[in-house]
Amino acid sequence: MDVTIRGAGIFGLSIAWACARRGAKVRVIDPHGIGAGSSGGIVGALSPHVPENWNDKKAFQLESLLMAEEWWTVAAQAGGGDPGYCRSGRLQPIADAAALERAQARSVGAEALWDGRARWSIVPRADAGAWSPPSDSGYLIHDTLSARINPRAALDCLARAIRARSGEIVAAGSDAGAVVWATGYHDLARMGVAGAGVKGQAALFQLDQRDAPQLFVDGLHLVPHHDGTVAIGSTSERDWSDPATTDAQLDALIDKARQLIPALADAPVIERWAGVRPRSRSRAPVIGPHPLEHRGYIANGGFKIGFGMAPLIADIMADLILDGRDRIPADFRPAD
Numbered sequence: 325m326d327v328t329i330r331g332a333g334i335f336g337l338s339i340a341w342a343c344a345r346r347g348a349k350v351r352v353i354d355p356h357g358i359g360a361g362s363s364g365g366i367v368g369a370l371s372p373h374v375p376e377n378w379n380d381k382k383a384f385q386l387e388s389l390l391m392a393e394e395w396w397t398v399a400a401q402a403g404g405g406d407p408g409y410c411r412s413g414r415l416q417p418i419a420d421a422a423a424l425e426r427a428q429a430r431s432v433g434a435e436a437l438w439d440g441r442a443r444w445s446i447v448p449r450a451d452a453g454a455w456s457p458p459s460d461s462g463y464l465i466h467d468t469l470s471a472r473i474n475p476r477a478a479l480d481c482l483a484r485a486i487r488a489r490s491g492e493i494v495a496a497g498s499d500a501g502a503v504v505w506a507t508g509y510h511d512l513a514r515m516g517v518a519g520a521g522v523k524g525q526a527a528l529f530q531l532d533q534r535d536a537p538q539l540f541v542d543g544l545h546l547v548p549h550h551d552g553t554v555a556i557g558s559t560s561e562r563d564w565s566d567p568a569t570t571d572a573q574l575d576a577l578i579d580k581a582r583q584l585i586p587a588l589a590d591a592p593v594i595e596r597w598a599g600v601r602p603r604s605r606s607r608a609p610v611i612g613p614h615p616l617e618h619r620g621y622i623a624n625g626g627f628k629i630g631f632g633m634a635p636l637i638a639d640i641m642a643d644l645i646l647d648g649r650d651r652i653p654a655d656f657r658p659a660d
């Protein structure tokens with residue numbers, strides 16, 4: 325065995341796949357099963373930071389979002405799964421004249437910062453069709469970088485690809501080779517990070533908008549999926565007692581979504597879900613040598629964008645573990 329990965333969430337499985345793809349023998353160990361943590365959810369928005377005030381984290385996320393389509397296509401071909409990936413774009417309302425001016429500046433910013441590989445443009449709401457958010461200014465931002473992925477289908481796609489390369493995914497087993505800890509918020513808490521687990525609640529509607537863009541309106545993500553569902557999310561809760569229950573906070577999100585988007589008014593809610601996001605001190609991912617596990621590695625802190633960051637994090641971890649090539653951004657290194 326070349327690499328043992330603890331944790332079968334999006335970080336653990338992505339790293340296992342990146343290593344297996346390069347010919348390494350991998351074993352993923354998770355006593356709770358695939359997608360038992362925050363990765364086993366329903367939202368799956370892969371959306372960029374605003375193209376301004378550029379920094380390393382935004383550049384890293386951009387690279388990961390831009391490589392995602394090919395990365396997921398290769399995984400799907402290797403194992404025969406379908407992650408439900410589509411770069412279907414995103415619409416956001418523009419509230420007023422000041423927001424319109426900001427959106428115009430960001431449109432110029434995107435041309436430079438996104439290197440011509442995606443657009444951030446302003447479109448009249450009247451041209452956007454029925455699946456669009458209300459907009460007081462009459463205009464919307466349309467970006468062509470945002471994508472969607474079905475979280476559970478994505479995990480299944482990776483699991484199939486790993487197994488197709490003779491990798492193991494097991495509930496228990498011994499560590500062998502390099503050991504990667506991708507075990508979610510408990511591990512950050514073990515490292516002394518206060519508030520390492522931020523709970524989120526989300527809901528799934530039965531409504532087929534599979535070819536439509538995702539919407540981001542008033543803090544709410546609405547994400548049409550390939551299986552004829554629309555996910556909405558999410559709450560963000562620092563204080564919680566039960567990681568898996570949903571409550572009135574989710575009811576409020578569902579009501580808000582129904583009010584904003586008429587197509588959802590009569591659509592049935594078919595699932596309510598909650599999970600706990602791993603949040604590091606800096607809110608950025610934490611990757612590299614594990615500060616507590618001798619000669620082990622850590623991949624954690626995906627927080628709200630773990631699915632978007634996973635392809636590049638997986639490739640960088642595979643570079644480090646298999647080739648000794650260290651491409652980890654300074655801001656992502658675990659504190660000593």
Ligand SMILES: Cc1cc2nc3c(=O)[nH]c(=O)nc-3n(C[C@H](O)[C@H](O)[C@H](O)COP(=O)(O)OP(=O)(O)OC[C@H]3O[C@@H](n4cnc5c(N)ncnc54)[C@H](O)[C@@H]3O)c2cc1C
Nearest residue numbers: 331333334335361362363369507508524626629630631632
């Ligand atoms: C409501 C909600 C909505 C979200 N929406 C989005 C979104 O739209 N887009 C996006 O990109 N991200 C989103 N996220 C964030 C994303 O889900 C997380 O960043 C991501 O799932 C983190 O993945 P992970 O693999 O690090 O952790 P997890 O998925 O939590 O996986 C950790 C795994 O480790 C296992 N484990 C624990 N201890 C051990 C041990 N000792 N040995 C072995 N295994 C162990 C657990 O069983 C678990 O399966 C959302 C999260 C929530 C909660």
